[in-house]
Amino acid sequence: MTSFADITTIGVGGTIARFIEPTSRVGVIEAVEDADSKGLPLCVIGGGSNMLVADTPFNGVVVRDARRRITVPDEAAPVENGERIVHVNAEAGCNWDDFVAFTVELGLEGVEGLSGIPGTVGASVVQNIGAYGQEVATTVESVEVWDRKDKKTCDIAAADMGFGYRMSRLKASMYAAPATPAADFFPTPRYVVLSVTFALRHSATGTVGYGQLAKALGVEVGDRMETRAIRNAVLKVRAAKGMLEDAGRYENPAMTGTKRAEQVEIARRAQTDSPDYDRHSCGSFFMNPILTADAAAGLPEDAPRFDATLPDGTPGVKTSAAWLIDHAGFHKGFKTSSDSSAGLSTQHTLALTNRGGATAADVASLAKTVQDGVEAAFGVRLVPEPVVVGLDLR
Numbered sequence: 001m002t003s004f005a006d007i008t009t010i011g012v013g014g015t016i017a018r019f020i021e022p023t024s025r026v027g028v029i030e031a032v033e034d035a036d037s038k039g040l041p042l043c044v045i046g047g048g049s050n051m052l053v054a055d056t057p058f059n060g061v062v063v064r065d066a067r068r069r070i071t072v073p074d075e076a077a078p079v080e081n082g083e084r085i086v087h088v089n090a091e092a093g094c095n096w097d098d099f100v101a102f103t104v105e106l107g108l109e110g111v112e113g114l115s116g117i118p119g120t121v122g123a124s125v126v127q128n129i130g131a132y133g134q135e136v137a138t139t140v141e142s143v144e145v146w147d148r149k150d151k152k153t154c155d156i157a158a159a160d161m162g163f164g165y166r167m168s169r170l171k172a173s174m175y176a177a178p179a180t181p182a183a184d185f186f187p188t189p190r191y192v193v194l195s196v197t198f199a200l201r202h203s204a205t206g207t208v209g210y211g212q213l214a215k216a217l218g219v220e221v222g223d224r225m226e227t228r229a230i231r232n233a234v235l236k237v238r239a240a241k242g243m244l245e246d247a248g249r250y251e252n253p254a255m256t257g258t259k260r261a262e263q264v265e266i267a268r269r270a271q272t273d274s275p276d277y278d279r280h281s282c283g284s285f286f287m288n289p290i291l292t293a294d295a296a297a298g299l300p301e302d303a304p305r306f307d308a309t310l311p312d313g314t315p316g317v318k319t320s321a322a323w324l325i326d327h328a329g330f331h332k333g334f335k336t337s338s339d340s341s342a343g344l345s346t347q348h349t350l351a352l353t354n355r356g357g358a359t360a361a362d363v364a365s366l367a368k369t370v371q372d373g374v375e376a377a378f379g380v381r382l383v384p385e386p387v388v389v390g391l392d393l394r
């Protein structure tokens with residue numbers, strides 16, 4: 001019986017009553033609609049890289065889209081706004097890094113900075129993935145979805161996706177308040193992504209948009225470099241921080257075939273810098289808090305502060321979750337006890353890792369310890385970035 005431990009990057013979570021992998025568009029819609037019409041708990045899962053699921057059995061349906069095709073409808077590259085924009089469509093089940101590798105190989109610019117982010121194309125737009133100065137939102141043209149409420153398919157234009165920092169209209173449909181599931185659509189959004197169409201620029205070079213990356217490449221922020229070089233540097237920087245998923249997970253029969261074999265091999269070689277015990281995580285476990293100016297004024301003077309927008313559209317101040325965690329006394333490698341099988345990554349303060357044999361309860365208990373400690377020190381309650389199912393991390 002497949003369990004969430006088999007199909008999530010952090011490797012915890014209970015058994016699944018019904019696991020379905022549709023291979024056609026209509027099959028995905030039917031699987032979702034069948035569960036919804038019967039009122040069964042439904043989880044549409046991609047790479048399982050942004051989920052922490054409880055240890056208890058999941059008495060519902062888990063759907064994983066097995067369609068992974070990438071197509072280039074206008075390979076002739078029409079000229080739009082004086083630029084050569086190429087549209088690329090990818091089915092929701094396509095592995096995200098397979099997609100990035102494909103676009104870089106094709107000489108397209110736009111997502112190279114998002115190399116090495118685990119997961120699927122379908123989920124990339126749910127939390128608007130971002131890294132090293134890029135966000136997927138800037139390249140999305142439209143998203144084809146199944147609307148579980150109105151029971152129809154539709155195309156959502158990027159402008160209507162409600163993209164923000166780790167946020168979209170899809171993710172918003174899952175929450176009544178931060179970390180508080182909505183009654184109707186959780187742990188999967190109202191809109192199930194079927195495919196995403198991207199608008200990418202025909203160019204073999206891209207802009208280096210982030211200091212750490214510029215340093216690794218020996219250039220300045222804003223300089224242009226070959227997209228291939230950017231991709232390789234991103235993979236290197238990620239490996240050094242333990243921010244690549246464990247390539248070994250694709251040996252698990254439940255994961256085999258979900259990522260292209262040659263990309264698994266490249267990922268295996270890229271991760272040699274990171275110790276095995278740091279590789280089983282959900283990536284960053286907490287979001288960077290966006291505070292009102294008043295709340296931010298209460299932070300220590302040296303806390304990082306960036307201009308940001310609050311959920312209600314008014315100006316706010318973004319601070320660093322990693323800084324707060326570290327300054328509340330939880331340093332890299334922290335564990336609640338020396339024999340605990342869950343801990344902060346030794347390479348990255350924001351990642352909670354399963355050191356081997358951890359349960360979801362162990363990870364949740366560590367998360368709560370960090371949340372409570374940061375709140376006691378700074379009055380800020382950290383909100384988890386992963387979708388937390390069957391556990392309460394408010």
Ligand SMILES: Cc1cc2nc3c(=O)[nH]c(=O)nc-3n(C[C@H](O)[C@H](O)[C@H](O)COP(=O)(O)OP(=O)(O)OC[C@H]3O[C@@H](n4cnc5c(N)ncnc54)[C@H](O)[C@@H]3O)c2cc1C
Pocket residue numbers: 009043044045046047048049050051065092117118119120121122123124125126127128129130131187188189191192193194242243244245281282283284387
């Ligand atoms: C090592 C590591 C590094 C990471 N680094 C980054 C990073 O740099 N930047 C970043 O933004 N994220 C990062 N992440 C988080 C994660 O990779 C992304 O959030 C990714 O987009 C999740 O994709 P997934 O397919 O694994 O989603 P899952 O974990 O399978 O699902 C996440 C949510 O999306 C929903 N979902 C999945 N597929 C669909 C679909 N087809 N339609 C509708 N909803 C769907 C699920 O129901 C769930 O609610 C990292 C994670 C790890 C493990």
